[in-house]
Amino acid sequence: MIISFNFLNSFFKEKLPSVEKLCSEITMHAFEVEKPVKVNDDYALDIKILPDRGSDALSHFGIARECSAILGLSLENIKKDIIEDHSLDIHNFLSVEVKNKDCKRYTARVLTGITITESPKWIKDRLKVCGITPLNNVVDVTNYVMLELGQPLHAYDYEKLSENKKIIIKKAKKDEKIKTLSSQSLPLESSILTIRDEEDPLAIAGIKGGKKAEINANTKAIVIESANFNGSLISKTSKKLKLRTDSSFIFEHNIDRGLTEIALERATHLIQKLTGATVLKGVIDIYNEKEPLKTISLNLDYLESFLGIKIEAKEVKKILKSLEFKIKTEKNKTLQVIVPSFRKDIEIQENLIEEIGRIYGYDKIKSVLPLSF
Amino acid sequence: MNLAKLKKEVLEKLEKSINLTDLEKLEKEYLGKKGKIRDLSSSIKNLQKQEKKEFGQKLNKLYDSLKDKIELKKRAIKFVQIKEKEEKEFLDITVPAKKIERGHIHPLSLAKKELEDIFTLLGFSIVDGPEIEDEWHNFDALNFPLDHPAREMQDTFFIKQKNRSKLTQKQKFILRTHTSNVQTRYMEKNEPPIKIIVPGRVFRNEATDARHEVCFYQIEGLLVDKNISVANLKAVLERFLQDYFKNMDVQIRLRPSYFPFVEPGFEVDMSCLVCNQKGCSTCGGEGWIEILGAGMVHPNVFKNCGLNPKNVTGFAFGVSVDRLAMMKYKIDDIRWFHSGDLRFLKQF
Numbered sequence: 001m002i003i004s005f006n007f008l009n010s011f012f013k014e015k016l017p018s019v020e021k022l023c024s025e026i027t028m029h030a031f032e033v034e035k036p037v038k039v040n041d042d043y044a045l046d047i048k049i050l051p052d053r054g055s056d057a058l059s060h061f062g063i064a065r066e067c068s069a070i071l072g073l074s075l076e077n078i079k080k081d082i083i084e085d086h087s088l089d090i091h092n093f094l095s096v097e098v099k100n101k102d103c104k105r106y107t108a109r110v111l112t113g114i115t116i117t118e119s120p121k122w123i124k125d126r127l128k129v130c131g132i133t134p135l136n137n138v139v140d141v142t143n144y145v146m147l148e149l150g151q152p153l154h155a156y157d158y159e160k161l162s163e164n165k166k167i168i169i170k171k172a173k174k175d176e177k178i179k180t181l182s183s184q185s186l187p188l189e190s191s192i193l194t195i196r197d198e199e200d201p202l203a204i205a206g207i208k209g210g211k212k213a214e215i216n217a218n219t220k221a222i223v224i225e226s227a228n229f230n231g232s233l234i235s236k237t238s239k240k241l242k243l244r245t246d247s248s249f250i251f252e253h254n255i256d257r258g259l260t261e262i263a264l265e266r267a268t269h270l271i272q273k274l275t276g277a278t279v280l281k282g283v284i285d286i287y288n289e290k291e292p293l294k295t296i297s298l299n300l301d302y303l304e305s306f307l308g309i310k311i312e313a314k315e316v317k318k319i320l321k322s323l324e325f326k327i328k329t330e331k332n333k334t335l336q337v338i339v340p341s342f343r344k345d346i347e348i349q350e351n352l353i354e355e356i357g358r359i360y361g362y363d364k365i366k367s368v369l370p371l372s373f
Numbered sequence: 374m375n376l377a378k379l380k381k382e383v384l385e386k387l388e389k390s391i392n393l394t395d396l397e398k399l400e401k402e403y404l405g406k407k408g409k410i411r412d413l414s415s416s417i418k419n420l421q422k423q424e425k426k427e428f429g430q431k432l433n434k435l436y437d438s439l440k441d442k443i444e445l446k447k448r449a450i451k452f453v454q455i456k457e458k459e460e461k462e463f464l465d466i467t468v469p470a471k472k473i474e475r476g477h478i479h480p481l482s483l484a485k486k487e488l489e490d491i492f493t494l495l496g497f498s499i500v501d502g503p504e505i506e507d508e509w510h511n512f513d514a515l516n517f518p519l520d521h522p523a524r525e526m527q528d529t530f531f532i533k534q535k536n537r538s539k540l541t542q543k544q545k546f547i548l549r550t551h552t553s554n555v556q557t558r559y560m561e562k563n564e565p566p567i568k569i570i571v572p573g574r575v576f577r578n579e580a581t582d583a584r585h586e587v588c589f590y591q592i593e594g595l596l597v598d599k600n601i602s603v604a605n606l607k608a609v610l611e612r613f614l615q616d617y618f619k620n621m622d623v624q625i626r627l628r629p630s631y632f633p634f635v636e637p638g639f640e641v642d643m644s645c646l647v648c649n650q651k652g653c654s655t656c657g658g659e660g661w662i663e664i665l666g667a668g669m670v671h672p673n674v675f676k677n678c679g680l681n682p683k684n685v686t687g688f689a690f691g692v693s694v695d696r697l698a699m700m701k702y703k704i705d706d707i708r709w710f711h712s713g714d715l716r717f718l719k720q721f
Contacts, residue, residue: 028626032640050630050631051522053631231521235520305600354636357603357637358629362629370596372566372568
């Protein structure tokens with residue numbers, strides 16, 4: 001994934017180290033980074049995120065979280081404040097029905113009084129460094145937040161939805177077609193999940209938006225969708241349609257269901273700030289299948305014999321906390337560790353040992369031949 | 374005809390004859406059945422008795438003397454010819470025999486043999502496995518989830534089968550993408566301690582370039598026992614690289630990586646031997662070169678092979694033999710190995 005150095009810097013109050021030093025730290029403790037490429041006053045960093053970390057690290061914030069743990073720098077809060085118009089309740093203007101289990105969560109907001117313009121330079125610059133062509137303020141914000149938080153978003157023109165203003169998430173009809181944003185006509189089939197109004201498909205869920213409710217220069221009111229879909233369904237559909245997008249690539253990795261809300265608030269905040277839009281009161285949030293937080297026990301003796309190096313308990317806890325793990329209890333050299341919701345890859349004790357080992361530094365482990373040699 | 378004149382004529386011709394064909398021609402012309410001397414002898418009957426006898430004797434004498442002279446010259450020519458032939462075909466039996474060109478070991482075979490020797494000395498057994506493998510042993514048993522992006526990390530050649538989608542994972546065949554398939558096959562049938570290497574061919578469905586081939590050689594290593602640690606992994610890898618490159622200064626470093634069948638997974642870099650870590654074009658100025666992938670065996674792999682992960686730990690690594698040979702012999706393009714170019718091969 002391409003990461004903008006300036007974008008990354010914006011998450012920290014203190015300055016990050018030089019770009020070379022940063023790349024080498026990320027390479028040694030988290031992900032391989034290619035040689036940085038200078039783009040105007042910024043650098044594009046090509047960071048190789050492997051499939052296990054696709055669920056939490058395919059974003060600037062995800063990388064910032066890693067940098068914070070590696071370098072011991074604290075992260076700034078991301079601004080999400082919104083002024084809602086309390087006289088307009090979203091539920092009077094939009095309804096959503098999820099009719100398929102592969103849509104794990106669907107959150108949406110409605111904004112009105114939008115003026116479509118170009119985005120400010122800072123947004124355009126960051127999009128361009130990451131290889132995305134700027135279009136207009138609304139579409140750019142949805143892309144910007146995807147790059148920032150790793151949650152794909154989609155914006156629909158509210159006025160183009162069919163009469164009852166109802167969004168339905170369900171499988172496509174047999175022999176149905178959709179005209180995509182890039183004006184390509186795609187045949188759908190009953191295994192493909194769609195976002196639709198009562199008449200037509202509006203988008204191929206998690207992959208690509210349709211022409212019907214496209215944002216254009218005349219758009220006045222929008223629906224912002226921030227949803228979560230089953231990764232393996234997106235992967236199959238994307239292969240079937242031979243259509244791979246930034247969005248489908250991210251969804252294939254099964255991202256955190258908790259992220260939809262945060263990204264929706266962030267995008268709403270930015271659009272309101274840029275356009276002065278009126279934000280309707282409330283959020284539509286259909287979240288049927290919540291995932292409980294995982295707790296994993298970590299035995300410190302096992303950690304030591306597994307890595308072949310003694311790391312003090314204090315240090316172990318510090319590292320875990322820097323990666324946003326929580327320590328529930330500590331008894332008989334065993335920690336009960338609560339895994340943050342975004343770390344889908346952490347399932348067993350050995351996963352925790354990897355986290356501790358890599359942040360502590362594999363270079364500190366001294367070679368020891370096995371006893372049988 | 375005057376006999377003296379005839380004799381002179383023959384002798385002159387004899388003088389001019391330089392080879393056996395000339396001589397045979399001469400013999401036929403004068404001494405043959407229809408030769409000139411026979412012609413003369415038929416004229417005897419016209420002579421008187423006394424003359425008859427004299428002439429006959431002279432004629433016989435001439436015949437004999439000419440015959441002798443021709444024979445003599447024949448022998449002389451034959452002798453010279455044999456002499457010439459002998460000289461031409463002289464056989465000096467003391468000259469050493471001409472060398473028969475011998476075949477030579479292919480650089481990949483050479484590297485494979487050296488690596489096998491190194492690991493055998495370290496106590497590893499050499500194990501073999503199938504190149505056409507089922508999806509279970511190549512992927513599922515190695516903790517590659519179905520429909521997960523991890524499956525796409527290795528571009529795979531699938532074997533065409535009827536109704537493939539209806540077959541079980543153990544019935545679907547592919548060309549193995551790594552020698553790690555033998556990890557699972559071996560652990561299914563053997564109890565720890567396990568200490569094996571698996572040299573063999575692997576196949577990737579990808580475009581070739583200076584660093585990628587659709588078919589290359591890999592050596593898989595697997596060590597499973599009680600209390601095997603990352604420190605042990607580091608030591609064994611360091612040791613084998615030092616032995617292979619015959620350089621005790623070789624160092625390695627581990628970087629975080631991901632392979633579904635290990636946890637943690639490492640990318641292993643080796644100190645650059647070209648510049649002694651001062652930074653050069655080979656290592657891109659880094660002083661380190663990516664050389665192999667490794668990690669601690671994932672507990673799910675133990676489970677899939679019927680071992681209890683509570684009792685054992687272990688490490689595994691996979692290294693491309695082609696890459697090691699390229700490093701050792703400073704070969705700049707992996708495609709040389711299968712090029713069949715003798716200018717390349719004759720250097721080994």
